[in-house]
Amino acid sequence: MSEAGNWCLIESDPGVFTELISGMGVKGVQVEEIYSLDESTMEELKPVYGLIFLFKWQKAEAVPSLAHSDNSPTDHIFFANQVINNACATQAILSILLNRDDIDLGDELRNFKEFTFDFPPDMKGLAISNSDLIRSVHNSFARSDPFVNEMKDPRGSKDEDLFHFIAYLPIHGALYELDGLSSGPVNLGPCTDDNWTNKANEAISNRMGRYGNSELHFSLMALTRDRIEVYEEQIEEKDCLLLSLPEDANAERNKINRERSYLEHRLHLEKEKRQMWHRENMLRKHNFIPLAYNLLRILAERKELTPLITQATQKVLAENERKSKK
Template sequence: MSEGDEQSGWQLTESDPGVFTELLKSLGVPLVVDDLYSLDPASLAELQPVHAFIFLFKWVGSSSEPAGGNYDPDFPGFFAHQVVNNACATLAVMNAIGNIPGLPMGAQLTDLINFTTGMDAQTRGMVLTSSDWLREAHNALSPPSAISLDGLGLPKTSEDAYHFIVYMPYMSCVYEFDGLKHSPINHGAYSESGEGWVAKAREVIEARIATYPAGALEFSLLALHEDPLPILQAQLAELQAAGMQSEAADLVVRLSTENSKRERWAFENSLRRHNYVGLVHALLVALAKSGRLEAATENAKKTMRERVERSKEKGDNNMDET
């Protein structure tokens, strides 16, 4: 991340369903996000209706031509460019929810989207990333950055950069929204029968994954879908009222699983918000009192030197975070 990007105030975001779901909640959007480990129909069945797939991949530079599909410079929907680093997660979410007809959303988000109506993608991206409240919502689950590594003489290289994009249906076609591309990419029409747009999106995503080496783990996939809790709770109430206890028991299990997942997300998000500087300070004090701080410091320096040397040997490239 360059100095200019630090000044922009947008922090890195994890590819985690709990983080994305919390972001959607803060935007007043009643959708949730789940990890996907397979695109087969059985894996997607309990997530329906799925509104979009959020794809995370290792960014190695943009080609002027799309890997598949065709640019649609006249796209009539919502599309914003990513104009600052580290904002790609929220930009991907915005490009998705901005193209879901009739989606409920909070008043601030509604006003922001309405304000950008008619703007070109570059201007819209500038407006979004200039929004203080949207940036604060994005940063809410980023770890506190209270420790600076400036002045330590570390090499000015960054970790591998990863980038979020979206695949979703729009006007009977599957579109790809990549904030680093000049226009949305149209991957063609899909059949309304069977799985609908998901079948077409599966082909596109699997073709993209096939370009990675066998066994590569440089990507992940998330599903943006309806929150199942209200539906499951309503179904459970109906079954219990009808005295169908056996069927109700199955729903109780599913509800328990969903609630456990939300509790885990809440716990993990609380850890992300926590500032561990106090804990680190206490550990350093304890090491000093026990006479082990100097040895631990030298060992840490040695480990860092070894990491720097390995990085130099691999010839890591300078790369900004996206």
């Protein structure tokens, strides 16, 4: 794999992904964690641009059984082979962003897409690895922890569970699975803007079914339009409706005001969630090692550290003894 700078592991979290996308200059989108692809969930999140699926990687990954067997050309698809350690999350995000025409990519990603348009998948992967913007934004989420081994890759270890991100999205009337560790895009068959998430649900369920009931480590996120923008536009629409009503339309006015109040509540919750995401991201990036070191040093100087260690050790031994007697 390419070593174009070390790429850190990043946490599977909608707040992390949303801030990462914003850091690359993309406007008007966010990531939401979802637990179902049912119609009501998808209707609430519309428009959904694509899905990001996290699963435990297996060495002998097979092509999904739902794959379409035709030989449709894929030169209209941005597909990059993963040639970078730990880059699968960012590549899954890019797989959606760079295959949509209805997302404001910003100048740098738009130029990157145009520059790499005719590149083969391996060269697209190398272009990602050499992008200062993409690498620096990705690595801005590196954990400030000297005890964490940041360099891990699905093909790099046999002794631990390793996880991998892939993307699902509709492209020109077909549902595609885009996995940087595959040789190319996987066509899962024709779909429409209305039913593609149902088809993706089938493909994801099929993949999860290979693991049996013992495996629970999956995560699914949706790349959607910025919910703050959506709610603000909907509130503005309600205001326009209110202004257009005749003075005697009290029942209709009350109904619209109730709907507007509900949207205001959702907007308030969304803004609170963004503030929480920002705070959590700041904490992720902060190095707490000096704080911990100084706390331990002060306790040692006060001769309070050894008694605390002894007390904690005795507590653990007592708990282990209690469990062994069960």
